[in-house]
Amino acid sequence: MSVGRPDLLELARPAAGRRRRTVPPVGAVAGVVLGVLVLAAVLPWIFTGADPLATATSDSQLPPSLEHLFGTDKLGRDVFSRVVHGAGLSLSFGFTATLAALILGILIGVASGLAPRPVDNVIMRALEIALAFPELLVALVVIALLGPGTTNVIVAITVAAVPVYARVVRITTIQVRQSAFIEASVALGQHRVAIVLKHLLPNVIGPLLVLATIGIGTSIIAGSGLSFLGLGPVSPTPEWGLMLSDGRNSLGTAWWIAVFPGLAITVTVISTTVLGRYLQGRFEGRAR
């Protein structure tokens, strides 16, 4: 005599097993797309032989064809080649700025989290003031102070992103610092510096890396946005934001000039974000 429903058990089991074994397709696709983008950034010549800077007035504004996959712009430059070569700058906005913001954020956050209350208070109020303004506005102020240019765009995005990381690091630091295993290390006789380096930092950085993956997408958008406004690299450098800006007046006649760089930005940002969320899920799943 059966009380429960054994059939449910039979149905549920193999499915659960299958789910565990296969890689979720979304995460995998995002990973592959990002891999291709990184490859394009490092070795653009394996994707296209066309010179991104070579102009040909006779080929002005050609629609997409087999010869010019994404068509050509007003000056007859190959849009596909420019998009491929633009990957380098856009990704370096994302990665460099995020890495720099991460390092600064960890330094400020850990220092604030370990500092005596008054110092911590001062740092936190300063960060809160920075956080009160939209990131793009902070970046614009930095550009206004430093002047336009590729390096300054990266500096601007970094400065704008630091407060968020610093705050997360600070609160994680405070949590970890109060946890029993830190106190156990003290009781064991471990040196304070060693405790911070061996036990505190690794436990703070782990969750932050996931946040940073998502942050890369935000930084890419910020970089493209500043370029779009003409505050970053200048023509004829192939950069997605700049290309978007160049093509926006001819959307009616030659849509491909603006649409393909725009798509490139969108795909890149979505891929990093999806991958970040996927890693987050994995990380939290394991932590639990």
Add this chain to the structure above:
Amino acid sequence: MTEQLARVRNLRISFGGTTVVDGVSFEVGAGECLALVGESGSGKTITSRALLGLVPRSATISADELSVAGEAATEFDESHWQGIRGRRVGLVAQDALVSLDPLRTIGQEVGEVLRVHSRREKKPLSRQELAAAVQAELAHVAIPQPVSRARQYAHELSGGLRQRALIAAATIARPRLLIADEPTTALDLGIQAQVLDLLDTLKREGTGLILISHDLAVVARIADRVAVMQHGRIVETGDAASVLSAPKHEYTRSLLAATPGLHAKGERLGTLPPVVLAPAAPVDRSSTVLSVRGVSQSFRQPGGGRIQAVDAVSFDLRAGSTIGIVGESGSGKTTLGRIILGLQKPDAGEVLLDGAAWSALPERRRRERRHSIQAVYQDPLSSFDPRLTVGAILRESLALTGVARADLKARAAELASQVGLGGELLARRPLTLSGGQRQRVAIARALARNPRVLLCDEPVSALDVSIQAQVLDLFADIQAQLGLAMVFISHDLGVIHHVSDEVLVMSNGVVVERGPSGDVFSSPRHPYTQALLSALPDPLSTLEGAPS
């Protein structure tokens, strides 16, 4: 013949290929208490859930007979079970803080059961009738000021009152059968006695009671019959007095044997052979290694004012001996432990280690001597860096002690085997180990520093009784062979009696009684100690002629 409230014959429950309940049969009548006793994983909880239709869907369950309140429960659908739960069978869960909704008042929580069932039975109660019933039930479970308590939230109540509220929620719809799943495990001894008295009263009023517990002492206090479970089977069943006084099955005997309070001091509790450690230099048993002199500590309270956590506590600890510090939660024993470890600077008084200043030192200078005093905590898992493997944890401690880098691996393996851990565990993380194994890792980490004093703060309270026996034996072996001095903090009188040479009884930060272990337990002078000992459930009250 009493009325049968629940009858189970040949109950089997399995998850996938794993059988967790294997042919269990029992029955409970009105006014009778059946205790299901066993250690974690023995299947006692899931067995009781079968009587509520709360076995998870992923389980396969079968029984020759499963009847609840005279009906064959094997035919019940979900809606039928809803009519049973709370109305015919009540459940008192273990952790009252988790079991009560933090956003609802006690009155709402207790009243909900009655509201749901009165609607179900098409006799909805008015708001006033409901409130009156809740107040009557709160009064019935001896909650003082039921009117104002009903308006409070779970976190505003003490542990004992919360557990009573949970019992009120289980009894308000007048179920004839009550399942109490570890109802007193998280409670202090005095409160535990009160809750057991309440359950006993309900039983006398005619409620059938299924008491689930790992604690034989609790069981002995109110159970009429006992069923001892191991690996999903009932290995022994009979009336409580005869099972506990003359156990027939080997497992029951080993459970009783592992209970510290039932033993002469110094006897081994578990069945494992003693561990062999490196021979220590001979210890001068007359030398004082730790002196606590008039230590006081107060904390600011959230509502203003200060609370005196530790108040002028003094004691001396000689090498190779153990001082037991016993008290209920909030008595200041853990704060005292932190001060002794030099993790907290006392407001007044000082701690001397090996006759030299300790608590007064700045941390920079204390660090050089930290190896002399090591600690084992109640929750070993949280005391390990979650990223580290067992091997890495031990190597860190060994490296601090100055073991050469090349020897770390070999020494870690040696250390692990000395505390009874297999070498294959070194590559695992503590999260994947059992409670007993984790505590062994914590002990090994402490021993790696070659301490002279070991401070143990509730080191066995999270462990099953047979594992507790093994760990207590390990402490005894370590002390005998290495001549360590030990400060042993616990709320468990049986454990304290077993391990201590000298006992301090703490209450509200003050040492109310102190003396050699035998004297304190056999002739307590302070009323607080007398009350604690009289709250001890029966089997333990045989401790060297303690008052019963």
